[in-house]
Amino acid sequence: MSKLFIGVDLGGTKIYTALSDERGNILKEIIKPTEASNGYEQIVEKIKESIRYVSKDVKEDKVVSIGIGSPGPLDVKNGLIVDPPNLPFKNFNIVKALEDEFKLPVFLDNDANAATLAEYKFGAGVETTNMIFITASTGVGAGAVLNKSIYRGSTSNALELGHTTVHYSGNRCGCGNRGCVESMSSGTAIKKQADEALKSNIETSLRKYEVVTAKEVFTEASNGDKLSNEILREALGYLGVAVSNAANAFDPDMIVIGGGVSEGGQIVLDIISEEMKSRCLKPILNNCVVKKAQLGGKAGVLGAVALAIVESNK
Numbered sequence: 001m002s003k004l005f006i007g008v009d010l011g012g013t014k015i016y017t018a019l020s021d022e023r024g025n026i027l028k029e030i031i032k033p034t035e036a037s038n039g040y041e042q043i044v045e046k047i048k049e050s051i052r053y054v055s056k057d058v059k060e061d062k063v064v065s066i067g068i069g070s071p072g073p074l075d076v077k078n079g080l081i082v083d084p085p086n087l088p089f090k091n092f093n094i095v096k097a098l099e100d101e102f103k104l105p106v107f108l109d110n111d112a113n114a115a116t117l118a119e120y121k122f123g124a125g126v127e128t129t130n131m132i133f134i135t136a137s138t139g140v141g142a143g144a145v146l147n148k149s150i151y152r153g154s155t156s157n158a159l160e161l162g163h164t165t166v167h168y169s170g171n172r173c174g175c176g177n178r179g180c181v182e183s184m185s186s187g188t189a190i191k192k193q194a195d196e197a198l199k200s201n202i203e204t205s206l207r208k209y210e211v212v213t214a215k216e217v218f219t220e221a222s223n224g225d226k227l228s229n230e231i232l233r234e235a236l237g238y239l240g241v242a243v244s245n246a247a248n249a250f251d252p253d254m255i256v257i258g259g260g261v262s263e264g265g266q267i268v269l270d271i272i273s274e275e276m277k278s279r280c281l282k283p284i285l286n287n288c289v290v291k292k293a294q295l296g297g298k299a300g301v302l303g304a305v306a307l308a309i310v311e312s313n314k
């Protein structure tokens with residue numbers, strides 16, 4: 001039997017824990033609700049219960065290590081979850097808590113880095129040397145594998161690509177800046193554009209829905225609705241600008257696009273490719289492949305597994 005690893009994807013709504021082999025094959029998994037408003041102690045307890053559950057039928061020495069992906073900000077060096085907006089932790093040492101309990105090495109990283117590692121080890125980016133992962137859903141996040149290692153930067157906050165400016169005086173972003181790609185291209189931004197447009201008397205098939213989210217805009221765009229297509233052309237155009245900037249900055253072999261927005265179909269990759277053609281330097285453009293992420297909802301937990309594998313092999 002091969003070596004085994006445990007991944008924990010700690011999120012604001014659920015805790016997804018899995019036992020996996022070195023190839024990312026999940027052997028046993030469990031999902032528990034985070035119930036963040038009930039405090040951090042019960043979250044730690046649920047993580048411990050989940051780890052016990054997935055590892056209970058395997059010999060103790062088969063499990064090599066545990067990886068945890070968590071929303072930031074984190075202090076990765078010291079194993080701390082600092083104070084994420086959607087979790088009740090304040091400088092909590094999750095690494096020590098789990099190492100004391102399970103007597104195994106525990107590795108922590110932010111969820112974007114974990115998802116990046118997942119696509120690099122088990123998904124679209126296998127075999128690449130330099131890979132950028134960009135995820136657009138409620139927000140826009142990113143991560144980079146450079147020279148086959150995850151790149152964290154000096155304060156482990158590298159690749160905050162969602163907060164790079166793509167419009168000098170664009171929409172106000174949650175971070176306080178204006179015109180961040182997150183404020184122009186996220187699912188939230190697409191919904192906001194649609195809601196604004198619906199206040200006018202413009203003709204659009206979006207009116208048949210009681211509530212319009214990015215999903216309905218994608219659906220109606222593919223049904224030929226002019227307004228929906230215009231909204232997406234602009235939002236995804238800005239995403240294409242950010243992707244082009246990342247390509248020009250890092251000269252990667254591959255850029256992987258994930259998150260809810262990437263589920264919007266071929267239109268997403270088409271618009272991004274179009275922007276890259278006019279904005280990227282030719283040698284970079286000719287070498288860089290843009291692909292849709294492959295792991296979907298398992299990216300987080302497989303990323304935590306990938307983190308455990310990569311860090312254990314150091």
Ligand SMILES: [Zn+2]
Pocket residue numbers: 162163164173174175176177180182183
């Ligand atoms: Zn921002």
